[in-house]
Amino acid sequence: MIGNKFKKYILALIAMSGIAFSSCEDLLEQTSPDTLTTDNYWRTPDDVRRFAVAVYDQLSYFTWKFGEVEFVCENLRGDDLVAAPGATQYGYLGRVVNFTNNDEWSPRNIWYKNYNMIHLSNQALANMGRVSGLSDADKAKFEAEFRFLKAYAHFDIWKNFHGVIIRDEVVSNGEQIDKALATEAEIDEYFVREFTAAANGLPAKWDDNNYGRATSGAAWAYLGKFHLYRKQWAEATAAFAKVTGYGLEDNFRSLFNGTNEQNKESIFVSKFSIDANTSQHSNLGLALVPGEKNGWNLVRVSEFATNSYEANDIRKDASVLLDGGTLEGETVDFDDENMRMLAKYVESMDIVNTGKSGTDYILMRYADVLLMNAEALNEQNQTGPALAALNQVRSRAGLGNFSGAQAEIRTEIKKQRMLELLGEGHRFYDLVRWGNPKQALSVEGGHPGAVNFEEGKHNYFPIPAVEYDENNLVDPTPKF
Template sequence: MKKLQYLLLAGVLLASCSKSSLELTNPNQITTDTYWKTEDDVKSALAATYGLFKNVDGGYWGVRGVELSNGRGDDFFIRNDVSYLYQLSTFTNTPDNAASTNVWNVAYRAIFRANQIMVNIEKVSGLTDEAKKAYIAEAKFIRGLNEYILVVNFGDVPLRTTIPASTAEYFVAKSPATDVWAQVIKDFTEAAADLPLTYDDSNKGRATKGAALGFLGKSYVYTKDWANAESTLKQLTAAPYTYQLLANYGDNFTAANDNNAESLFEIQVQDVGGTNPWAGENANEGLGVTTAQEFAPSEASGWFEVAPTDKLFNEFQNEKTTAGDFDPRMYATLFWDYPGATFYQKPFSAYTLPFGFKSYYKKYQNYNQANELTGSSGASDNQSDINEKAMRYADVLLLLAETVTMQGRPADAYTYLTAIRNRAGLPALAAGLDQTAMMKEIRHQRFLEFAREGQRFYDLQRWGLLKDEIANSDKVGKLYFVSPKHELFPIPQDEINSNPEMVQNSNW
């Protein structure tokens, strides 16, 4: 089986409190008291928890999550078709913004489910100690990744590491971001200790030891613990790990190359299941995503929700390959007017670029099809089954380059940057770069390497460059950006209203 299938058990996983012993119990109703019996129950619970990463409204790698993580960057524009997305892209959002509220809610839903697995697995009979440790490690990875999503987007947030036993325990105050990062690091560390190196083909998409180490190393980068970041990430460059850059950069973003040697962790999507990807967690839900259809131009039956900025377009042209051509990552990321350019089987002349921009996003699009109106299965359900890559080996290499540079060893960064540049066919990097020059090169490479992958805004955030780089761009709405206000989302207004322990983020 190519993909991990998401078995949706929301009813069980959203319940936590048992009924009073004085109440009658329906023997046919599945509850937390009756559900946790077999290993298959644990697997199904994990699948339902993984599935939230692609939840259509608030999953971080579902369509709205992709728009949220990319939308505030200086490389990305969201048009005003969906008002709450346009607001976050133009820094006119408020605490009741649906996109940020949904990401908050889905992340905590996933944390709740992960906590349930860790608590209730003790009720399951027949599990070996090794199997139990591995399942708990998966749950810790999922919890850690959702905590990571929350802290980079909201800053100080409530830590929820247990299942609430009473109504009062649902009301949790914010913990400082430093404490949240400590919990993220703890969860990824413990997950890495007990996760397997690999799975068989039928279980691809589940978290591995390498995935946990990758996000652990990245968490150390965010907290500027450069030595631990280096030692953690460096493990992934040697045996027993076999990660490597694909020879063709663009192969990372096609369904035919899902779960490849460059991928540490990716979100499994497939054009199967129900016919409605917007249905929510029920039998009608399709397991593909509509991201490609929503990003495609109208001439390819798309909704054209987003566009790359000209700042990104121009950055790609700063350096040519040794053959005198454009960087191949530009061809894989963007579609623009160049000789022989085709997109969805049409020449560039068939398209009309609105808003004055120079290009469309090509990355993650099914551009070899005639259009995006038909899903990958052939059904008219608009669903794509290109997995979203949550972490690639290229990220490991560029983070390693950054960690050694920030420790005053820019010469050690050449090995990692050379691998990235060689794949792109770029000439050798000038020798003898100091720390300042090397960081400039690292920032340039991350800008190009991860366009449309939800990294740019957060890179600028941790480098302290958001204000300057957004001002120095053609991003629509840049005049509304206020630092430090817009560096984090506000706490959702619903949370403020319902949780008496909650206080709003500063400046909101």
């Protein structure tokens, strides 16, 4: 994490690396010698380290608005969570969760954030060679790190929007803005190349002072996830087999209350902190608390998801707070006896007084890898290894081993993904890749926006208007 003084420095750096095409040469000719530019920044190894921090900071870019930007877009379109009045009362959120959206502010900011990460990564890769004193070993690690972050950002765009423009070099003039959406072949080639290169160049683990930096395990996990989304089952299992050195934490709740952040299960996280010197806290905990407890009242766990937990599943109490339930040792009574509050990422009910959440948001963890690997193995009819991976997750949850044929295993994997990863931003994307989002939203989840959901249209967000306004090779998304 970085302090406010350095944040101002980084903001200047981002502005310096930004895309401004009008009178570019004239402006550069008038630059003051004490102004931050690409010519005077890249001098020492510390400059590279600081720039890497700036790129990582894009993961937690929204800070105070995290709950209403990323969390709503990722989580409130599935059948596991539903929008509460705190979300639907705002048109730009209500339209997203009810599938009546066009080019809305929240998803548009996900597009911006990721392309900013891509642009900064490209800046670093283009300029690191000018730094003196950077060892070959450190340069190789940084290169792998920036390539991973750039690939991660492209992946986040690809899974969220009706297309992705692969920006693999610095965009420095207006002509370079014009670039078409990538073809399927180009997408396959890009993610395999970049995640593999990153995995081969990154360490398996960093020391505690560098916790949160990308590892080879993260790169292999995301490569496997990409193959899973593409239904390339053998390639997925090959990548997941290389995610080693991780395990399942015994205390499931500790993954989400800020007490056990440097743990053996988290593979890649978006870091937050309530340190007054960082301004890197989020509003997520506050956003999840109901209005009657002075929270923002954005989210409820669906009745379908709540009732899907078995009676002895330890994940239920750690994930869902019901009326009269206990959170961090405190009994919580709600006026609404049917309350189903998402308990993950709410460190305590005192969050309504502090207004700040410092718990890291997990982007990839080992339980997810186990379930993805189980799915890929099962689709290859390797039911034995698939059950072994699946039952590791069930065992940690306090459940007995599952057994069955391929179709039954497939159904159980889908169920366990919802229960294990509840509220972690995976369910809607799973429904889309399984090919049945409207049915799941209508029949199982009782999603109020299901009536508006149109297959092929609402599976993804439309490409923001600003992109096709400025990029002559991208057209408006059909049906929007």
